[in-house]
Amino acid sequence: MNKTTEQKERFIDRWLNKYTKLMTAIPEFSHRRRWSILGFFAALTVALSFGLGNLKVDQTFDTWLDAGDSSLLDYHRFRYFFGSDEYVLIMFKPAGKEVFEAETLKKVKALEDELNKKRIEKDSPLGRITRIRTIVSADFLESKNDTLKNRKFIGLTIPDNKLLAEIKKVAFAQRDFPGSFFSKNSEFGAIMILTDYGARIQKSKEPQKAAGSADDFDFSENKAAKKDRNKVPKMESADPTDYMAFNAELEKVLKAHNWANPTVGEPSSQVMDYLIGGGPWVASFFMNIMMTQMGMIMGLALLLILVTLAIAFRSLSAMLWPTLIIALSVVWTLGLIGLADVTMTMMINIVVILNLTVGISSSVHIISGYKYFNVTLDKRPALTKAYEKSGISIMLATLTTLAGMLSLIVVPIVPIRNFAVAASCGILFAYIGTIFLLPALLGIWAPGASRDKATGEKVQGVFERQIQRFIGFIMASTQARPKFIIALFSVIMILSLTGYPRVIVDTNFLESVKPGYGFKETFETLDKHFGGTTNVEIVINTGKNDGLKDVQLLNAMDQLAERAKKERPDFVTKTTSLVNAVKDAHKNLMGRGAVKAGTESPFYSIPADNQKLKQVLLLYDSADPESRKLFADDDWEKGRITLQVVNKSSFEYVEFLSQVEGWLKEYLEPLKKGNADFSYYATGGIPIMMRLTGFLTQSQISSFGLALVVITIIMFLIYGTIRFGIIAMLPNIFPILVTVGVTGWAKIPLDSDTLLVLPIAIGIAVDDTIHFLTHYRGELHAGHDRLDAIKTTLREVGQAMIFTSVILSVGFLIFLPSVYVPFRNFGMLSAIAISSALFADLFFLPALLTVFGKTKKVIGAHS
Template sequence: MNRYIRFVLNHRLIVVLLFALVTAFLGRHLFDAAISSSVGELFFSHNPHYERYIQKNLEFGGDNLILAAYAEKDALTPAGIARLRKAVADIESQPGVVKVDSIISAQHIESVGDDLIIEDYADLMEEHPERLQEVVLTLINDPITKDWLLSRDAGTVLVVVEFASEDQGLEKAPQMFHGVMDAFEKQGFGVENFHRGGLMAVFSYIYEESLFSVRTILPFSALILLFFVYLMFRRLWPVCITLAITFLSIIWTMGLAVRLYGHLNIFTTMVPTLVLITCFGDVVHLCSAYLLELAKGLDKNEAILRSGEEVGVACAYTSGTTFLGFASMTLVPSPVFKQVGLLMGFGVAAALFTALTLVPIFFSIIPRPKEWRKGSVSKVQGLLDGALDACFLVSTRYSRSVVFAFFVLMAVSVYGLTQVHFETQFSKRFSKDHPLQTSLRYFEEKFPGVIPLNIYVETDEAEGLLNPETFAEIAGFEIWIENLEPVNNVVSVVDLVRKLYREINPEMAAEHPLPPTREGLAQLLLLFEMQGGRDLERFINYEHTSMVLKARLADNGVIAASETGRAIAREGKARFGDSLTVDPLGLDFLLGDWVDDILAGQRKGLAFALGTIAVMMVLALRKIGAGLLSMLPNILPLLVLLGYVGLFWDIVDTDTLSVLMVALGIGVDDTIHFLLRLRLEAVKMANPLEAIRNTLHYSGRAIIMSSVILAAGFSVFSFASYFSVQIFGTLLPLCLIAALAADVLLVPAMVNLGWFRFFKAV
């Protein structure tokens, strides 16, 4: 390290020019940066199940939906229906819209004498207002529209807008979402009273949160971090240095992202803020070490070399462990985790390289700083001295009690860990007062079951689904599905046939609810289309070899949706054997399977990170026992986090594990700084107490400062409305506080008890 810093200082101009060229090269790509994210790109890549899901959506309609519900007094009057017609026509003309379902499109079926009459419910409401109550009651109880389009109390109208299922960028969701709401607003609807849901609404809000990360969280984090740096040092030059280093690291990282992927996605927009915050640790340690070396009376150049040599090695190890923490995300079988893990790992490496290269150059250029412990900064440092002395006193005088207290904390955390139940509910990742959450509660009351799950039933036999025995078995299968606890309703061509048969042959239908012959089934479907029935192709294909049962589930999370789908598939296999293929598909169902893979990948990533970090600790401390023991304070923050959520949260969102990976990478840094400094102090003196005191006042000072600064920087995330962003501002500071306590209390106590054998006298 000493040689590298000397080389850098001797070739300052060349080094700065090279940095400028790399920055210009990567920064140029940022001018072409655009946020573009598709569901397949983020989560599934070339997953064959997802590709089949897209293909089936094109054939039978998909779940790229916006749900818009409103309650107005004149909703079912001729005037209200006329306004709705105009709004629906406007929506249908918008790009990407495939279909709009509402009371305008719902069809009423009845027989008059020997004739089958199919009319629109909306037409009946407009033309026969005297029959409104009768028509509404029929609509509410219609098996095709039950608990859909009109609430049971007839007070709320639901409009369902379906968008094309091609793998479109999620950045288009807000435009589509606002286009739908604008259409209603143009017709005088009070859109502020609308309740909105569906997949496209969720993605629209997520996209807005990603912009919030870039436009609000990033600048506010930077301001808070810089404020705390100034508060700790009471000088502008540390602020300027940290600002320059982080600025370059962010440009390099995001420039690489655009060059590799051609664009940013809604999750990589968090990377600049994460890089910004993690960069501060190395710079704070270097600045603190430089001032402490100057305080010893060293000349400027010697202080630069000494601080770079002693702290730089620790920074190299800490950056390595942080890199491993982030890089472990690449083991998760999902493109979005791989991208974020790669970029964060590169950002950490870039921050280390720029810090170890440019910080010494900054030190050499600026004038020798004034004495650190004079003036207003002495108050801050005095408080730090008091805190460090208290830590020294507690950890050395009551070492056994400190270790026992931390082991009790770990035991409680392990118990909490056993209570963790993972689930992912994208709509519930928003705060309770968020419009989406408010709408979700409203939908659960008015239209229970809004999560689509399509069950595709297929056969290789031509016209095979019109075999009366097969059709009857499918009808029984549909009833079985509808009786599952999370399923609210199932609609299929079976319901349509049953309804048609009951209207045409009520006596026979009373005994046999379905036609007993293939010809009877075919004739009913043909009659339906000849009399003006619509959308039959959205339930069964022309060859009658493929059909869909459209189920609606309660929003219990994607894992629950996946379990329901797998149970349906197992039952289908048991009922039909090889004669029919039963294939549940839906985005929540697929995401549930994806989450299972993510959880498995995250566990592997954590295991990999813990194992490799343990190896690095052994190499850094040059002792196997010390390296393995050092993992105790590093594991503690992870256990505290999992114990906390297990004890106090009913359901733990799977994104919580992402915080664990970040916390592991960051939290281990301070342990490395402390123990490497302790090893250096142990060489100088045999008295462990003096070595612990010196280590606390040298590295412990920077550990406290960097932990406070990082916790403050991450706290800005807590103001986000989206859970996956918010937890970086709540759970991550919790991990940092636990790591800080372990490093300034537990580690010194373990050293004092002789668990780390750095001293000849021990």
């Protein structure tokens, strides 16, 4: 070994020895200054508590992507010109036979009138509504004297059933009515409520600058501003509570009209049954259901932690003080988040659970050590001994856990980075509480030692004795048959590897909520009868005024839309663009033709030349300017094609979007010739979500690799030799292989939430290994031989390892009742990782040390 390496090792060794001395002095210091310490932490708690009222939770796309992300800026551009793509779809089933009955349509009109009245009331939650579309108020073009007129399809007065039978024929003859306002068998109807969520410009002195965007979109009437290719307005991000208030008011109105939603347990109505879906409703659903359930889960987690501590230590103070420390660390963390004005997502729930379960580990190690040494020592010497023995390992375990958490900062997703920092702060706060606050609290009230009833002498508690018997079994097994144990764990790792080819990285919106809440059933029904509630938006920028008034362009848009419907009917249910409006207007101007259902007018087409097209568009814009704004801007420079699609998994969406990109290049790329300013792109909820999924998948794997490398380096530096480093890492690779293998064999998809398990698990799993090896190296340094060192280590730290792993596993299993399936999978996989890590540290690691841990010189050991 060269001189430089030895110097580095001596430096680390000196640093560890100094830290051990510091840990030995802390209990006495904290005991003497306990009231000052308690006063400091009380003041800290009060100060940080002021931030709790400023906590913000937001699930919108604006939160998930950096403000300068090109795809987010594209989405803002789309919303600026064409309005929000967030809408609510209400599918209703009349008490009668079908939609086209007078009584049914009267009830639809009454509801629509009420909603229109509510949306213009001051401070109404329904003020977000921009338009309501039903078969009663659907836009209907008709020609008269060579001009076009737009009217409501049915209008103010609902006719009798006889006339409605004729109106029904006309409705079915309209190409865009079936599947939009009523089902193809007219058994179900639909109400589409358009909103302005995400489409309001945020009031700001300076427009947000795009990061490298190349699209020439103007957002000002100022000519100079039009030339600035990167000016983008900062669009308002909706407050999640707005969604909740909106949905609550909407459901209130529906209930007042005696409409019932059977999926939420309401009895079937004699008036109208309905299902509801769409972006605002989904946001409200998750906020209502999950926040309610997460409150219950947090309470249950605390309860189970208290029960576990009670079973383990049979002492009220041993239950109270660790629980107080983690509760305070949660308050400090959440308060700091609020004071820092950081917006969180629903992942804040995982932050709290990690804080509760991981944060308590350090306190449990100290109290377990204190209880162990208190059998032979008085209280204060026992506490000092516990900090001397566990101080270094607690620090190193916290360091490696932080390395696992902070590896997530490489993920280019804002909420993941915020989660990593917040979770790390929580764990660091719990560590600080354990080092400084716990000894002060134990100085006031410490657990007493168990005593033998007959002799009165101090002995271990009943549960502790049972744990020690189990540890005795482990010692006998690992030293009698170490090679068999190594072979057994190796076989399990190989079997786990066979599950890797079966692993699926996929996010499925419909599968995110467990059955019984009407979520999946609602969206499958909406997909079946009305073609879904999600869109892919294609934005076309011609780069010049009146650029959309071009037959070649409209024919290309038409061909693209028809290609999408023809080749991917499993995805695309309907397409909407300026082409639909042009064909409808042209049909009316040239002669309606056949109106019988199943037939189509020969004039339902794009005019043959640009001059005729301009005339049609002029008349159409005069007749229905509000509808025109949905398809083209005021300068006729920018247009959109909406592909309405059904809900699918991210894996399927990726393939579909790749096809869309191919169609765009095939039909729109040729139009760039002679027009350098012509551009196009796909945006909307689905492309944004797929971009997020791609980022998450790649980055989570990268962050796991980074965590593994950083932790491995820490292990090599601390334990000094490559052999020890490898021995230290093998028990930590084992739980990762097992966990990922289980996901493959159990067909659990790795989505954005469950992928968090890998970097977090490696950071947590290594904790017990550090506790074990730190004690083991200390025993070697004290002069014990290898086998005695293993035995002593198992007796002293094995008990705490079991306690903390049980608490961690139980804490994560709290997620099992969650409505949100990815959280449930996250909890289950985390529990599998932690429990398998425990078995690896109790059996695999001692067996490895028994066979391969022979060393002539103790390197990097500390007393």
